[in-house]
Amino acid sequence: MFSLTFSLISSILISVVSLSPALEKALEAAGDNRPELEKVLKHYEGDPQKHDAAVFLIENMEGHCYVTYVLHDTAGDVVPFDVLSYPNYDSLEAAVRIIEDNRGELDYRRDERFDDLPAIQSDFLINHIDYAFRAWKEKPWAKGLNFEQFCEYVLPYRGSNEPLEEWREFFWLKYENLETAMANPSDPLEAASLINDDVKSWFKFDPRYYYHPTDQGLADMLKNKMGRCEDMTNLTIYAMRANGLAVTSDYTPYWANSGNNHAWNAIVTGDGKVVPFMGAEANPGQYRLANKLAKVYRKTYSVQPQNLIFQDRKQENVPRWLAGKNYVDVTSDYVTVSDVVIKFEEEIADSVDIAYLCVFNSGDWKAIHWGRIVDGTAVFTDMGTGIAYLPALYLNDKIAPFGPPFILKDESQVQYLSVDRSNMLSVKLTATTARKQEISTDGVATSTLQPGQSYELFYWDNDWQPLGASVAGDTPLTFENIPANGLYWLVAEGSDKEERIFTIEDDQQVWW
Numbered sequence: 001m002f003s004l005t006f007s008l009i010s011s012i013l014i015s016v017v018s019l020s021p022a023l024e025k026a027l028e029a030a031g032d033n034r035p036e037l038e039k040v041l042k043h044y045e046g047d048p049q050k051h052d053a054a055v056f057l058i059e060n061m062e063g064h065c066y067v068t069y070v071l072h073d074t075a076g077d078v079v080p081f082d083v084l085s086y087p088n089y090d091s092l093e094a095a096v097r098i099i100e101d102n103r104g105e106l107d108y109r110r111d112e113r114f115d116d117l118p119a120i121q122s123d124f125l126i127n128h129i130d131y132a133f134r135a136w137k138e139k140p141w142a143k144g145l146n147f148e149q150f151c152e153y154v155l156p157y158r159g160s161n162e163p164l165e166e167w168r169e170f171f172w173l174k175y176e177n178l179e180t181a182m183a184n185p186s187d188p189l190e191a192a193s194l195i196n197d198d199v200k201s202w203f204k205f206d207p208r209y210y211y212h213p214t215d216q217g218l219a220d221m222l223k224n225k226m227g228r229c230e231d232m233t234n235l236t237i238y239a240m241r242a243n244g245l246a247v248t249s250d251y252t253p254y255w256a257n258s259g260n261n262h263a264w265n266a267i268v269t270g271d272g273k274v275v276p277f278m279g280a281e282a283n284p285g286q287y288r289l290a291n292k293l294a295k296v297y298r299k300t301y302s303v304q305p306q307n308l309i310f311q312d313r314k315q316e317n318v319p320r321w322l323a324g325k326n327y328v329d330v331t332s333d334y335v336t337v338s339d340v341v342i343k344f345e346e347e348i349a350d351s352v353d354i355a356y357l358c359v360f361n362s363g364d365w366k367a368i369h370w371g372r373i374v375d376g377t378a379v380f381t382d383m384g385t386g387i388a389y390l391p392a393l394y395l396n397d398k399i400a401p402f403g404p405p406f407i408l409k410d411e412s413q414v415q416y417l418s419v420d421r422s423n424m425l426s427v428k429l430t431a432t433t434a435r436k437q438e439i440s441t442d443g444v445a446t447s448t449l450q451p452g453q454s455y456e457l458f459y460w461d462n463d464w465q466p467l468g469a470s471v472a473g474d475t476p477l478t479f480e481n482i483p484a485n486g487l488y489w490l491v492a493e494g495s496d497k498e499e500r501i502f503t504i505e506d507d508q509q510v511w512w
Contacts, residue, residue, distance in 0.1 A: 022059040029062055030117045039122035044129075049147070053129055056151045060302045063325050066114040067161040069213045074104030083208040084224070092208050108213050116164065124164065128157040131168035135244030140179060141188040142244030144270025153246035153268055156301035159234035160249070162215035170218070171242035174198075178243065188245055189275060192267050193283040195239050203227070203235055203280045229263050229278075236265050236279025249299045250276065250330060252368075253321035256294040256387040257434070257512060259362035259498045264289070266298070274333045289334070294359045294384040295368045296334045297327040304328050308370050314353045317397055319367040322356075329382060337382040338412035342391050344376050344403055357383065358390045358399060360512070363497025365390045365399055386410045388417075388487065388501060388512035390460075405460055405487050407503070407512065417503065419461055423484040425504065428476040429457070432490045432499035434511035447476045454493040459486040460501075469493070487512075 019027075027034050037058050044051040071079040079099060086092040100106055132155045136142045145154065158164065175195055179185040182194065202225055209228035216224070216231045218238060227235070233249040240247040251263035264287065265279045277284040304310075308322050331337050340357065355378040358365035371378035383389070391403040407415040430447045432455070438446040449455065449472035457479050458464040470477050482488075482504075489501050502509040 023055055026058050026061055033118045036122045040125045043126055050129055050133060053151060053155055061117050064116045065161060066163045068111045069108045070111040071106055072109055073106055079106060083212045089207040128168055131172060139244035140185040141191045145246055149246050149268060152300060152302060153248050154241050154244060159237040160215050160230060162234055163217040165217045167218045167238040168242040171239045175243050188269055189284045192240055192245050196283050199236060199239055199280045205232060232280040233263050233265050250296055252293050252296055254359050254361040254366045254368055256292040256359045258291040292387055293335050294387050296331045298330045300326050300328055314351050319394055322370055331382045331384060335384045338385055340380040340383050342378050348373060352393055356392045358392050360501050367399055383408055401462055417487045419459060419483040419486040421483045425482040425484050426480050427482050427504055428478050429490055430476045434500055456491050458489045
């Protein structure tokens with residue numbers, strides 16, 4: 001009896017002592033749901049590797065959640081909106097414009113948030129862990145993955161902020177005979193391509209889902225068979241992780257030479273090679289990103305302590321895309337990069353110690369990376385080259401330009417764009433966005449501007465400064481007395497501000 005009691009007490013003490021601070025913090029944050037998580041840990045006491053996997057999931061679970069969004073008007077009132085009630089994107093856009101004419105600008109706000117820690121059930125986690133290990137151990141193409149790769153890219157039970165659902169068994173059974181169709185069953189890229197070919201056959205991108213920011217779960221995607229890029233990447237993650245493929249989602253918060261943002265998939269091989277592709281659209285080795293990349297980040301399930309949100313800083317609030325806990329910078333996997341050192345000429349308030357680099361996207365400068373200010377200087381690491389940037393601070397929850405824009409050249413050289421009013425130009429403008437320059441038979445650049453449309457030209461000097469407006473005809477627009485060495489922006493009256501910025505070089509518009 002003494003021996004049995006002592007053994008039981010020792011087991012309990014060892015279990016308590018072995019809890020890491022991160023695990024104990026997560027269990028405490030679970031509140032009344034703590035017993036469910038402890039059931040998972042106890043379930044795997046006799047299997048050290050699965051126990052470690054369960055610890056990984058629980059330690060990094062805080063912040064993972066399902067989030068819903070609602071459309072609201074300028075008064076804050078909810079606007080009921082069903083994207084599938086419109087036959088196509090154009091009709092949806094037309095309906096939005098009519099609503100905005102009556103209710104002001106529409107925007108989305110977070111409605112409800114359902115965190116995983118206080119709600120996730122033990123049976124759900126155990127099922128996901130068991131199926132993940134089965135795929136890792138049994139699928140021939142998964143043999144080269146180490147435990148760390150498995151935990152980050154195969155084991156997680158969610159892709160983003162979608163509802164919690166069981167999806168592993170569905171896709172495990174759906175592709176259980178995949179090996180028999182493969183030329184090389186040990187090749188993860190071949191396996192991923194075959195699965196993606198199947199997904200492509202029944203799930204499609206639909207731009208109407210830009211107005212459906214709540215991420216779909218598997219049930220909705222099986223029902224609707226369409227979604228936005230976030231849905232496409234999540235669905236592909238389900239299908240491939242369920243079969244032991246290390247697939248994740250990489251993204252750029254903002255294109256560097258276009259509006260909007262983008263997310264896509266990437267598969268990680270056992271030797272660390274990263275191959276991008278687009279779930280439900282293009283296979284590994286066949287995918288090309290459409291626009292320039294200033295930054296590429298990878299979603300991770302695990303918390304990344306090096307991220308800005310965890311750093312000691314004087315300002316609590318940071319720009320939205322840089323406030324995340326679960327992403328890692330992988331820009332160098334995609335493009336040529338260079339560190340940028342900015343020496344600020346203006347004095348910086350003592351209350352500010354973080355600066356940002358911005359790209360121009362959909363009519364605004366958007367923060368895409370950060371650097372700590374030390375003695376008036378900030379270093380921005382691994383920036384994509386061949387791109388226009390603007391240094392900025394984040395003041396009163398808004399981007400505040402701080403210094404002249406510049407072009408980071410492909411040779412990693414910095415070309416500052418400070419207007420020179422001692423050198424005034426006469427310019428002929430032919431377009432508002434990057435287009436292949438065509439020359440008419442008389443040697444004049446052909447205009448792609450809309451005849452009868454009014455356009456206003458701006459140059460950057462701490463803000464967009466107007467240089468005048470003109471109505472387009474059949475020939476290029478001419479503007480006189482333009483300060484040289486600037487960054488310019490030609491905007492159509494009433495536009496959605498998707499026109500691109502440009503410099504003037506050898507009398508030509510050069511787009512950024």
